C-alpha cells in the first residue's frame with residue numbers, strides 16, 4: 317500500500333498588499349514504502365513549502381488552500397492494538413481517516429499533527445546542521461528527541477539508541493559525548509539525520525541534505541541515507557535544486573517549476589526519456605548529468621515570483637518551445653507513453669506513470685534534439701518566439 321499520497325495540494329502565502337503567493341499549485345504525487353522520492357527544481361519553485369506543509373510547519377502566513385495529504389498512519393488515540401485505526405473511527409465521517417486506514421494530515425489540528433511528527437514523519441529542514449544546540453552534547457540532543465516523543469522509554473535505553481543511531485550513520489558512538497563544534501559539517505549533517513531517525517519514522521523528509529557540503533561529503537551523506545533506508549525500510553522524500561542528487565538516490569521524482577509539477581515519474585524515464593522543456597533545461601545546466609563533450613547551458617531568466625500568477629504555463633516566459641496554446645492555461649499532466657506511442661495527448665490517470673505538463677508532449681523527438689543545441693537557450697531566441 318502507498319505510504320504517502322499527496323492529492324491536488326495548493327499552498328498559499330498571504331502577503332501585505334493583499335495578494336497571495338501561489339507557492340504550490342495542484343501538486344500530486346505519491347511515495348511507496350521503502351522508496352526514495354525526489355522533488356527537484358530551482359530555488360523558489362515551492363519545494364520547501366511543499367515539504368513543510370505536509371507536517372504543518374509552514375511560516376505563519378502560509379496555509380493549505382486545498383488538497384489532501386494522505387499518510388498510512390494514525391494517531392495513538394485512534395489506533396487499535398495493531399496500530400491501525402479502530403473501525404468506529406473509520407466509519408465516523410468526522411475523522412479524516414479513509415477505509416484503507418490512511419489519515420489526511422491536512423485535516424489534522426495543530427495538536428494532532430504533533431503525534432505524527434517524528435513518530436511517523438520526520439523532517440530534516442534546510443540548514444538543519446546549524447540548528448544543533450551548541451551547549452548540549454550531540455548525544456543528549458538525540459536522547460531528548462527520543463524522550464520527548466516516547467515518554468515511557470528510560471533515559472538509559474534512549475542513550476543506547478542514540479549511540480546506536482550515530483553509529484549507523486557512520487559516527488563512532490563515543491562521539492555522542494562531543495559538542496556540535498567538535499563535529500565537521502558532514503558529521504553534523506549525519507547527526508541531524510540520526511536525530512530524525514530517533515523515533516523510527518516511516519517517512520523521512522530531507523530538505524537539501526547535501527547543500528553546503530563539499531562534493532565528496534555530499535556523496536557520503538547520500539550513501540548514509542541509502543544505507544538507512546535499507547536497514548530501517550524508511551521511505552525518503554528528498555528535496556534538492558541539484559538534479560544530480562536525484563540521479564544518485566531517487567527511485568521516482570517530480571520536477572517542479574513555479575509551484576507546479578512539470579514532469580514526474582520513474583527516475584530512469586525522466587533522465588533517459590525527458591519529456592518536458594524545463595527538465596531538459598535543468599539537465600543542461602548540471603555538470604554530472606551533461607554528457608562529457610557538451611558544455612553547460614543555463615536557462616535564461618529567473619523563476620516567476622508566484623504572486624497572483626497569470627494564466628498560462630508557468631514556464632512559458634523562459635521556454636524556447638513556447639507556442640500560442642501555452643499562454644492560455646497551464647497544461648495538464650499528459651501521459652508521456654501514450655504521446656510517444658501514437659502522438660496522442662492524453663491526460664495521465666495514474667500518478668505513478670511518466671507524466672509531463674507540456675502541450676508539445678506529442679513532439680518530443682524534435683524538442684529533445686533542439687534542447688541539446690546551445691543556441692536554443694539564448695535569451696534572444698526565446699524572446700523571438
Ligand SMILES: Nc1ncnc2c1ncn2[C@@H]1O[C@H](COP(=O)(O)OP(=O)(O)OP(=O)(O)O)[C@@H](O)[C@H]1O
Nearest residue numbers: 329337339358359360361362363364365375621622
Ligand atoms: N513566508 C513566506 N511569505 C511569502 N512568500 C514566501 C514565504 N516563504 C516562501 N515564499 C515564497 O514561496 C515560493 C516558494 O518558496 P520555497 O522556499 O518553497 O521554494 P524552494 O523551491 O524550496 O526554494 P529554496 O530551495 O530556495 O527554499 C517562493 O516564491 C518564495 O518567495
